[in-house]
Amino acid sequence: MTMIRKFVAGALAVIAGGTVAAVLIQPGSATADKRDREPIVIGHRGASAWRPEHTLLSYETAIGLGADFIEPDLVSTKDHILVARHENEIGGTTDVADHPEFASRRTTKTIDGVAVTGWFTEDFTLAELRTLRAKERIPDLRPESTAFNGLVPIPTFDEVIDLAQRHGVGVYPETKHPTYFDSIGLSLEEPLLATLARHGWRKASDPVFIQSFETANIRDLHKKTKLRLIQLVNGSGAPYDHVAKGDGFTYDQMVTPAGLKDVASYAYGVGVATTRILPVGADGRTVAPTTLVRDAHWAHLDVHTWTVRPENSQLPVDYRRGDPASPVYARATGDVTGYFNKLFDQNIDGVFSDDPGIARAVLGARALH
Template sequence: MFVRSATASTAAAAVLGAGALLLPVPRTLASDHASERQGSPIVVAHRGASGYAPENTLAAIDAADALGADWVENDVQRTRDGVLVVLHDTDLKRTTNVEEVFPDRAPWAVKDFTAAEVSRLDAGSWFGPRFAGARVPTLTRFLHRLERNDQKLLLEIKSPQTYPGIERDILRVLRKEGWLDRSHVRDRLVVQSFGVDSVRTVRALRPDVTTGFLGTPAVADLPSYAVFADQINPSYATISADYVAAVQRLKGAHGKPLRVNTWTVNDAKKAATARSYGVDGIISNFPDVVRHATG
């Protein structure tokens, strides 16, 4: 199961090995705002810089940092014993060696494993030998690394129907780690989900937190989403300039124009098109490619 294309592995090694040559000037909040006025969308590293390092790992956060990506997107789930971990799939098969370590535990759902069991898994070798031994991070460890790098977080609540009450659990960890203070909430944190009820729950529990809905609601339905969301974050394949404009004409839950962050855009041509649509942000596995195409 540990297979990675030679092209991607070579690209990763080249970029990360020559980070000093490619590193752009870090973007502060002030420079983000200046870029917005000039029409450049914010760039968000999807699951970290997952084109260059195994997704949702600390290595992917660091790769995003090396490439100058201030914003990092991740996915949060809950283990059997209630620990929040950062992982995209609801099972462990694709990005870990769980089938080798626990061969009798099919279907290897995250919710069926304890945090201690998940911590034993190799979450890096599937991407390339350089990352062998990378682990599935807890949300706490993920936040610590973002803090060390002075990065910002677009946090996705993954499959909330699988984890009743996960919104409270996430907010509890965010609060414990200092991510619900005024400065983090104002400048460095967005919580999003495909689950309407999940986004509403976060809004009800912490009205100050910026929230996003993942998906492409019909234009006629957008006003109902604006009641509880500050962002509408759709797939690139589903949007047009007219759709983006329709979203941005509305004010979201905090009384500011709804923002649009589109995913997952991995090449320069699509990035340029997304910029021409007027999106506020672009989520990408290759944040450097998007930055160079839109900056």
């Protein structure tokens, strides 16, 4: 960890109760959380509240805001190079539609049982993808980020690791649609491990977490690597590899005490939707916390939760602020500080955030009390 990150990264302002307090954060220091170590902050797709997601601009911003880890979602190119995109369909995150030379590649595919129309990374070589430029995926919610449209290409996983290692932070890659990519001969796990190994990351103590919503690939990785593995758990539904098998297994079963014990046999922790920890009622307001964090800790699993976003439209109703009649209410910042505090009160071990700076500031304030 760099000197800057040790001594300066936490000098942020926390706005709470109408007061502004400067805080200095010592990463890794104990907080009021009972597991005597500070939760980690994961820059979700970088700092996607501020820059177009899964770009080096976004990852750099996340690092500057104090993220401990940056998260690249990984998909494959036609020539089997891993690149950072949330989905293999890139019509919404690049300017591919403006390239007439690629018009004929627009197609419809079935991805995890869903028909998707657009342009797909696996139909492009890396050299072809590098002629495209990234853009903001949700411009109505994040219009300021459109200022960065067209400036940077899609980054490779190698480039993301290079950036992380230069700045002393970790990486938290997710393999996207592993069953699908296996089906077309572009398995993600082998190049993932090979890329990490080239950069010297092979051990459980290295700053790497590998995550997936599917289970078969994480179980297989458990046999092949000592790197820490995270089983992702959606708020509903089932892992697609189980859907494909038709065995009826669901995420609800995964978070029972028996299910968590099974996960602990192959993974270091679980990455759960925030609603698995702080459910919301029919009115969209949070209700009493579940026992998931306690149950997972009993099974010796860490618990990371996703994703805290600062906009009103992305927060539970009781953490939204401002005038709902305002045309910018949906994208206005709500009481994200209060929501972070409520999550940290549950003794979680890590949080994915679109704005890692707020998460870092909240942790700094908690460390002072």
